[in-house]
Amino acid sequence: xxxxxxxxxRAQIRGDPDVASAVAAIRSLLxxxxxxxxxxxLGLRENMTQAxxxxxxxxxxxxxxxxxxxxxxxxxxxxxxxxxxxxxxxVMIERGELFLKKISLSRGKVxxxxxxxxxxxxxxxxxxxxxxxxxxxxxxxxxxxxxxxYVTESQPDSAGKRMxxxxxxxxxxxxxxxxAAVGYIMEKVDLVIVGAEGVVESGxxxxxxxxxxMAVCSKAHxxxxxxxxxxxxxxxxxxxxQQDVPDRxxxxxxxxxxxxxxxxxxxxxxxxxxxxxxxxxxxxxxxxPSAVSDELIKLYL
Amino acid sequence: NEGKELTKxxxxxxxxxxxxxxxxxxxxxxxxxxxxxxxxxxxxxxSKPATQSPAHKAPAPVHASESAAAAEKPAKSKAELRAExxxxxxxxxxxxxxxxxxxxxxxxxxPKATPNELQPVVxxxxxxxxxxxxxALKKLAKKLERQQVPLRSxxxxxxxxxxxxxxxxxxxxxxxxxxxxxxxxxxxxxRLGLQYSQGIIAGxxxxxxxxxxxxxxxxxxxxxxxxxxxxxxxxxxxxxxISFLSQCRPLSASMGNAIKYIKKEISNIPSQCKEExxxxxxxxxxxxxxxxxxxxxxxxxxxxxIEKISDGDVILVYGCSSLVNHIxxxxxxxxxxxxxxxxxxxxxxxxxxxxxxxxxKGIRCTYVLISxxxxxxxxxxxxxxxxxxxxxxxxxxxxVGTSQIALVAKAYNxxxxxxxxxxxxxxxxxxxxxxSNELDDPDDLIVTRNGKSHLENWQxxxxxxxxxxxxxxxxxxxxxxxITDLGMIPCTSVPVVLRVKNVDQ
Numbered sequence: 117x118x119x120x121x122x123x124x125x126r127a128q129i130r131g132d133p134d135v136a137s138a139v140a141a142i143r144s145l146l147x148x149x150x151x152x153x154x155x156x157x158l159g160l161r162e163n164m165t166q167a168x169x170x171x172x173x174x175x176x177x178x179x180x181x182x183x184x185x186x187x188x189x190x191x192x193x194x195x196x197x198x199x200x201x202x203x204x205x206x207v208m209i210e211r212g213e214l215f216l217k218k219i220s221l222s223r224g225k226v227x228x229x230x231x232x233x234x235x236x237x238x239x240x241x242x243x244x245x246x247x248x249x250x251x252x253x254x255x256x257x258x259x260x261x262x263x264x265x266y267v268t269e270s271q272p273d274s275a276g277k278r279m280x281x282x283x284x285x286x287x288x289x290x291x292x293x294x295x296a297a298v299g300y301i302m303e304k305v306d307l308v309i310v311g312a313e314g315v316v317e318s319g320x321x322x323x324x325x326x327x328x329x330m331a332v333c334s335k336a337h338x339x340x341x342x343x344x345x346x347x348x349x350x351x352x353x354x355x356x357x358q359q360d361v362p363d364r365x366x367x368x369x370x371x372x373x374x375x376x377x378x379x380x381x382x383x384x385x386x387x388x389x390x391x392x393x394x395x396x397x398x399x400x401x402x403x404x405p406s407a408v409s410d411e412l413i414k415l416y417l
Numbered sequence: 418n419e420g421k422e423l424t425k426x427x428x429x430x431x432x433x434x435x436x437x438x439x440x441x442x443x444x445x446x447x448x449x450x451x452x453x454x455x456x457x458x459x460x461x462x463x464s465k466p467a468t469q470s471p472a473h474k475a476p477a478p479v480h481a482s483e484s485a486a487a488a489e490k491p492a493k494s495k496a497e498l499r500a501e502x503x504x505x506x507x508x509x510x511x512x513x514x515x516x517x518x519x520x521x522x523x524x525x526x527x528p529k530a531t532p533n534e535l536q537p538v539v540x541x542x543x544x545x546x547x548x549x550x551x552x553a554l555k556k557l558a559k560k561l562e563r564q565q566v567p568l569r570s571x572x573x574x575x576x577x578x579x580x581x582x583x584x585x586x587x588x589x590x591x592x593x594x595x596x597x598x599x600x601x602x603x604x605x606x607x608r609l610g611l612q613y614s615q616g617i618i619a620g621x622x623x624x625x626x627x628x629x630x631x632x633x634x635x636x637x638x639x640x641x642x643x644x645x646x647x648x649x650x651x652x653x654x655x656x657x658x659i660s661f662l663s664q665c666r667p668l669s670a671s672m673g674n675a676i677k678y679i680k681k682e683i684s685n686i687p688s689q690c691k692e693e694x695x696x697x698x699x700x701x702x703x704x705x706x707x708x709x710x711x712x713x714x715x716x717x718x719x720x721x722x723i724e725k726i727s728d729g730d731v732i733l734v735y736g737c738s739s740l741v742n743h744i745x746x747x748x749x750x751x752x753x754x755x756x757x758x759x760x761x762x763x764x765x766x767x768x769x770x771x772x773x774x775x776x777x778k779g780i781r782c783t784y785v786l787i788s789x790x791x792x793x794x795x796x797x798x799x800x801x802x803x804x805x806x807x808x809x810x811x812x813x814x815x816x817v818g819t820s821q822i823a824l825v826a827k828a829y830n831x832x833x834x835x836x837x838x839x840x841x842x843x844x845x846x847x848x849x850x851x852x853s854n855e856l857d858d859p860d861d862l863i864v865t866r867n868g869k870s871h872l873e874n875w876q877x878x879x880x881x882x883x884x885x886x887x888x889x890x891x892x893x894x895x896x897x898x899x900i901t902d903l904g905m906i907p908c909t910s911v912p913v914v915l916r917v918k919n920v921d922q
Contacts, residue, residue, distance in 0.1 A: 318898070318907045354905045356725065356799070356832040356897055390907070391894075406909035413906075413913055 121148050121167055122174050134247060138183030138348050139219060141171050145187055146212045149205070157204060164188055176369040178314030178322050178385075182351035183219075186415065190215045222346040222399035223251050230309070230344055230397040231255040238263040239305045241298075241334075244270035244324040245279035246311025248344045252397075257288055264289045266301055270324055272382070298330050302337045312345035314365070315398075317354045317412055319390035319405025321345065322361065325383060331392035340394040347400050350412050355387050433498060546667075546853070549580045561664070564657035565601040567594035569664045573859050576882040583667070584856040590614040591664045605634045606658045610665035619767075621805050621841065622711055622739050625671045628662070629703050632679060636699050640692070647695050648686040655680070667855050670806030670814070670843040678706060710840040714902035715740055718836055719747040721900050722801070725834065730755040730798045733826075735787075736816045737767040737774075738803025740836050745801075746778050756781040758793055762818045764861040764885065787818055794829045804837040809915060810846045811893035811908045813837075817886045820850075823895035832897045835908070839901050842915055850889040859883035 121144055128140035148167050154160045168184035191208045198204050230252040234240065240263055242249050253265065265283055269292055270276040276292055283290040293301055308330060312321040321327070321343050334341045355361045364372060366383035375381055390405030397403075400411055547553035548571065561568045572586035592611045595602060609631045612618045618627050632655070639654065641647045659676060662668065668676075682702045686695045722744045726732070732755055734741050745757060757780055761768025768784065775782050785793050800822060806814040813819070813835050826833050847853060862883050863872040875881050893908035903914060 317905065354898060356834075359727075360725075406907060409907050409910040410913050413910070413917065 121170060124148075125171055125174060136179065136223070136247065136346070137175055137177055138179040138346075139216070141168075141175070141180045142183055142187050142212075142216055142219065142348075144171065145184060146209070146216060149191075149209055149212060152205075155201065157201070160205070160208075161188070161192065172364070173369055173373075176364055176367070176372060178351055178353075178365050179349050181365075182314055183348040185352075186348050186350075187212065187215055189415075219346060219348050222348070223248055225399040226344050226346060226397050227251040227255040229399075229402060230342070231259060231261075233307070233342065233397075234261055234263055235306075236261050236263070238307065239266065240264070241266045241268075241301065241305040241308045241330070242279070243268050243276075243310045243327050243330055245275035245282075246344070248311045248346065249309055250279070250282055252309065252344055253283065253288060254286060257286055264291070266291050266293050266305060268293055268295050268298060268326060268330070270326060271295060275324070295326050295329075298326075299333050302333045302339065305339060307340045307342060308334045309342045309344060312343050312349055313385060314349050314351045314353070315343075315345050315396065315408060316351060316387070317409055319393065319396070319408040320355070321388050321393065321396075322351075322353075322355075322365065322385050323388065325386045328358075328386045328388045328392075331388045335392050341392060342395050342397060343388075343393055344397045347398050347411070347415070350408065350415060352412065358387055361385070361387050433495070436498065546583065547581055548583055561660060564660050566657050566661045566664060567591045573876060574882050575856070576884045578851055579854065579856055579884065579886075582854060582856045585614070585858065586860065587615060587858040588860075591661065601657055602661050603635050603638065603658065605631050606661060610662050613662065613666040620737065620739055621669050621671045621803075622838075624669055625675050625840075626707060626711060628672050629675055629679075629707055633700050633703050636696055636703075639696070646688055647690075647692060648684050648688065651683050652680050655683075670845070671841045674840050674843065675706070679703065710838060714838040714840070715743050717902040718838065718900050719744045721905055722834070722836060723748045723751055723753065725799070725898075725900075726753050726755055728754040731758065731796050732756070733758045733760060733794070733797045733800045733822070733831075734771060735760045735768070735800075735802060735819060735822050736762070736765075737771040738836070740838070741801045741803045742771055742774050744836060745775060745780060749778055749780050756783070758783045758785065758797060760785055760787050760790060760793075760818075760822065762787040763864075764857075765816075767816070787821065790822065790825050791829075794825055794831060797826070797829075797831050800826045800831055800833045802833065802835050804835050804841060805888060806845075807835075807837050807842045807899065807911050808847050808890070809842075809844050809912050810848070811911050812847060813891040813893070813896060813899075813908070814847070814888050815891065817850075817889045820889045820891040820895070823891045827895045833895060834898045834900060835896050836900045839903060839914060839918065842911060842918070844915065847890055848892075850886070854889075855887040857885040857887050859885050861885055 124147055125140055125144040128135065128143055129137065132140075145164065145167060149160075149164065152160060152163055154163055165188070168181070168188065171184060172181050191211045193211075198207070226248055234252075234256040238261075240253070242265060244267075253263075256263065265288055267276045267279050267283070267290060280290045280292045310321075310323055310327055310330070312323050314322040316322060323343075331341050353362070363378060366385055367375075367378065367381055368384060371378075371381055390408075393405050395402055395404060396408065398411075403411065558568050569583075569585055569589070569591045571584050572589070573584060575582070575584050590611055591614070592607055595607055609618075609627060612627070613624065618624055635655070635658070636651070639647075639651060641650060655676075659668070679699075679702075682699060686698065690698070718740060726748045730753075732745070734745070734757060748755065757775055759768045759772045759775070759782055761772075761784065763786075772782055772784055783793070802813075802815060802819055802822065804813050804815045808814060813823075815835075823833050845853070859875075860883075862885055863870050863875070872883070875883055896908040899906050899908050899911070901914065903917075906914065
């Protein structure tokens with residue numbers, strides 16, 4: 117049963133490479149819910165928690181973990197008073213589909229919100245490859261705005277080059293820069309837009325390694341630093357510094373399983389504190405970092 | 418019953434006449450808080466003829482029945498008084514509409530609903546201390562005189578920036594001015610007042626718990642006088658006690674919240690409840706408050722805080738906070754490997770008590786004075802601070818020296834964690850440490866070394882002032898995380914928690 121879940125998840129990602137990993141995870145969880153055979157609600161919840169854990173082991177990104185938890189909360193938030201289990205399950209499945217529909221639309225909402233902040237003739241700096249940032253730039257280009265984009269290479273997986281290719285297809289002038297050239301290029305750019313893997317309780321973000329550097333540079337140059345993220349990426353973590361981010365997010369799932377001494381491995385993500393972030397664009401609206409905690413309390417309590 | 422109603426109505430009519438008379442004479446309308454207290458205090462004035470301890474907080478239906486009967490007063494002033502009384506009721510009785518109140522008051526929920534909408538929820542703010550304003554002082558003196566509580570006089574020269582605050586000497590507590598046997602003030606309150614003023618009970622949690630235990634004793638010994646209701650009379654009885662305690666030592670934010678809770682619970686007692694039952698209920702309420710808000714809250718906070726303590730940590734603590742000590746002891750029990758640096762400061766030297774408790778547990782500790790802070794800070798990985806109160810704009814009010822520690826820690830990029838239970842959250846807004854603070858006995862600063870005390874005759878030097886501040890205020894930019902029983906929140910989210918709490922109530 118576990119294998120079918122993981123296979124389904126992988127198939128989702130293969131089928132639609134543009135989908136966010138969290139959305140794929142939630143689709144798989146919904147399918148799991150439909151096929152689940154447990155007799156009690158408690159058993160159902162336990163199976164779901166197990167399933168989420170299995171998915172986290174497959175893809176260790178923060179978004180899968182946060183999306184899964186929010187999904188679970190959302191479907192069990194209703195009063196499940198029906199005496200019949202299948203009726204309860206139907207209610208939960210309905211709510212699950214509603215949740216899925218909502219979050220599939222979230223990327224579009226973010227794109228619509230953010231592209232107005234890009235003025236004509238702007239020079240934008242972004243980091244690594246983010247589908248949400250791509251959507252935002254797509255919307256801005258469709259609005260007939262002229263702008264150039266600088267993308268960092270983002271080693272060790274050269275994700276920045278992939279981003280540059282996608283942007284070229286949209287006929288947006290793009291230039292790939294070295295990760296080390298962020299300080300050099302900062303005086304030329306007007307604003308910095310990055311995506312996020314997770315948004316934490318303090319209002320900070322967890323993103324591909326190199327984001328923190330970029331944020332510190334932009335603060336030193338007084339350039340606005342914008343983060344675009346969907347609301348299912350809000351996670352109940354509160355890191356105090358880089359060391360405080362849990363290991364299960366820092367490294368990919370395969371490395372966590374095989375390598376003994378994690379100190380030899382290089383982490384794939386870093387934490388950017390809220391003091392360096394100007395604004396966050398989410399499908400809940402445009403938020404300041406201090407408002408994130410407010411939204412999280414509303415989502416989780 | 419009818420006869421009682423009539424006499425009550427008569428009493429209220431007389432009272433209203435007198436109040437109207439007084440209002441016409443009065444020019445100075447102080448802050449609504451003072452007005453409220455004055456109105457409350459003016460009622461038990463000995464000049465009143467027939468009334469003993471009148472129930473001035475008469476619920477609306479009694480007004481309604483009265484309005485039919487009494488027709489001597491001009492309608493406008495009556496409405497004025499009624500609106501005023503309702504405002505007081507709203508602020509002192511934030512009870513759930515209709516559910517808990519007895520039959521007599523269920524009708525009052527409707528007329529009370531409209532004033533709630535009209536006035537934004539009137540929050541009870543702590544008294545604005547205005548010692549250098551003679552009018553305010555006179556009002557305070559009059560109020561205390563009516564409550565038969567001794568007035569404590571200020572001691573010594575005050576630094577001009579803080580001349581609006583009280584400064585008392587430890588050698589002259591107000592308990593010296595109480596006659597024996599105490600008639601107006603309950604003896605356990607006298608004892609508590611002495612313990613506060615001499616510093617025997619110190620620390621926010623300790624003071625609140627002692628206060629609640631003393632109130633339990635008071636409630637136990639209380640007996641309702643004839644023609645009176647427990648729910649109204651007991652609150653009146655508590656007012657002089659609270660004035661007396663604030664004369665001994667200004668009330669803390671946690672004590673203020675505890676008192677608010679008790680008054681709410683007392684006024685929620687249904688009128689047909691028997692005395693023994695009511696007393697038992699109140700005792701249970703107080704016990705559950707202590708248990709939930711203080712004891713269980715500290716367990717929850719320890720659980721969250723232990724997640725933030727990792728092996729090999731060097732933790733800095735300041736002074737003696739019961740909550741932080743509890744967290745460290747719990748973390749040590751859970752086999753976390755860390756060591757502690759205790760920072761201390763004069764004149765209280767509370768860090769020694771914290772040091773004693775931690776060393777007894779077996780935790781490795783270092784002890785420094787606050788002047789060595791920047792020397793020791795490069796070694797530190799985290800700073801844990803306790804709080805006296807968390808203000809509505811995210812500022813942290815704590816023992817003097819805390820903001821200094823937060824500032825230097827920020828400069829060294831060391832994360833600062835504040836641990837605070839939610840019952841210490843207060844609606845006040847303050848951006849500096851001057852507006853509202855406490856001045857301790859200036860003689861504490863006199864130090865005797867080698868048989869010589871240099872500051873012994875500081876009073877004779879006209880231009881010399883000794884300043885012994887108790888609290889200071891830390892801005893939220895210096896605090897990285899606040900750990901409360903509701904979870905870990907950033908400092909800017911305190912108003913969100915307050916909003917959530919008010920919705921719950």
